[in-house]
Amino acid sequence: MTATTRQTPLRVLIGKVGLDGHDRGVKLVAHAIRDAGVEVIYTGLHQTPEQVVNTAIQEDVQAIGLGIHSGAHNYLLPRIVDLLRERGAEDIVVFAGGIIPDEDVPKLLSAGVRAVFPPGTPLQTIVEFVKGLRRE
């Protein structure tokens, strides 16, 4: 990093929304982006869309990364994007991973989710994506 960049560290909320408890993936993502110099706010399990959005705004994060394995992504992710919009926080980027079938991805993207990482995505891909947010 050059001396001219006086950036505050990127802050990203990582968490689990909905009822399923599969937190291995989000924890590995949290570690990987933290190791890449990103400040991670980890919400823990069983968050409602309202809780996620409240925490994201309070903590002033640039992005929200969520893991969903229960099949509820088609409801929960657009709901979070809508709540962010209602609160005037649509600049916060939403991305997700977990058990999300390919054919659901276009719908989620057009609902305002920035990226969906399917099972088997290398952590480095997610790290690059998050680091790319800094340059926006």
Place this chain on the structure above:
Amino acid sequence: MRERKPSFRSLSGLPIDRVYTPAHLERWDFVRDLGEPGSFPYTRGIYPTMYRGRLWTMRQFAGFGTAEDTNARFRYLLEQGQTGLSVAFDMPTLMGLDSDDPRARGEVGYCGVAISTLEDMERLFDGIPLDRVTTSMTINGPAAVLFAMYLAVAERRGIPFSELGGTIQNDILKEYIAQKEWLFPPEPHLRLITDVIAYCVQYVPKWHPISISGYHIREAGSTAVQELAFTLYDGLTYVDEAVKAGLDVDAFAPQLSFFFNAHNDFFEEIAKFRAARRLWAREMAARYRPKNPRSLQLRFHAQTAGCSLTAQQPMNNVVRTTIQALAAVLGGTQSLHTNSMDETLALPTQEAVTLALRTQQIIAHESEVANTVDPLGGAYFLERLTDQMEEAAQEYFRKLDAMGGMLKAIERGYPQREILDAAERYQQEIERQERILVGVNAYRDPAPQPIPILRIGEEVERNQVQRLAVFRARRHPARVAQTLHALQQCAASNENMMPGIIQAVKAHATLGEICTALKEVFGTYQEPVVL
């Protein structure tokens, strides 16, 4: 001579030698460490004849949508030659929430069947002879409530409880450790489990009141050694609780059952199952001195490893599942679920689940591996590996004992941390290509072909919510309130809670209402965050 790699390690990281000889078994003793199948220490299996007497139960875990949808899948699987039922509940049900709870939005019927009421349970088992099939229910936090519903269905059909066979998972320790679906703090949960065990001893003697599970520990990223160690130690914790509550070990230990993962490392998995039987027998004998030999026998269900399957090139999953299923059979499992190739994407389609069942049938009837008991027993490599698994698990036992037991260890985040570290090591090995995952980090397909997947319609949630409204409107509110109040009083005392839960279910209290009533007495739980 040069080899492909500087060192060879099992999936759990155990060092593997080039070749195994009698020198590896210098301290090994045939009678002490292996013995006969059906005899202490049960390394070779818990029955003298094993699959020559009876094949394992082929039990596919199934559940999606409404009770009717799942009932149709159950009937289909039984027609296809499946020999036992296994219910997958949706997330709200697993968390003790009704389908119309605001927190259930978007989740109803997705990763299992939605059951909120006794009527739902009746529809789920419509036309299925509860006295002739055995039913396994994967339910933990609210296990006692779903079990009460099952008992109430049997009672309405005039089937005596003594004829009911099956299992409820009812293992809360592994929820705090790995799967993260709990309702209350650990102490009241453990008491509720002991109550279910005591109730079964007295009234439902053929039922397994708990299935002590390593499956989810492994899926959360643990090694085979950690799966073995934490699961068996959880088992000892439940025995301890029941004995402390005044139950005779021989009254309930024969009804305990276990549930393990069958992962990719073929020999390590077989060694794990054999080590599990031997270690359980030895620990139970040393700690509790039971008189009934059945109290020493570890019986288990196995499921192939969901976490080993890949979304890329999903057909490859059939091959992985076959290898894993074979390991479970060679390890002497009592029942088996084989995953379907499409399960990294969604719940399985009927075609995919049929193929998974056929995989078991081909192993059972065409491979001829079921002709003799423990066919790999005595192999230098396998016996050495079995010893290594047992030793490594005992090392964890000593650490857990020193921490003051599993509850203390969970409070400190110890097993959670061990599992997360193992998951991270594994992921790094994949990313550095030290481990090859076919289709993921090697042999990738430039033009992947999608496979058909099962969709759950949004109407499931709508219908379920409407049905609940009708159900609530038809019942006697005073009777519901009265049974819930009585249950709370019972929960605050030391009495067994099962009769009170059955009364509430029969008065048409819903799952969510019963769980809320109990939370008012027991409180809720916030996990220590391990990151």
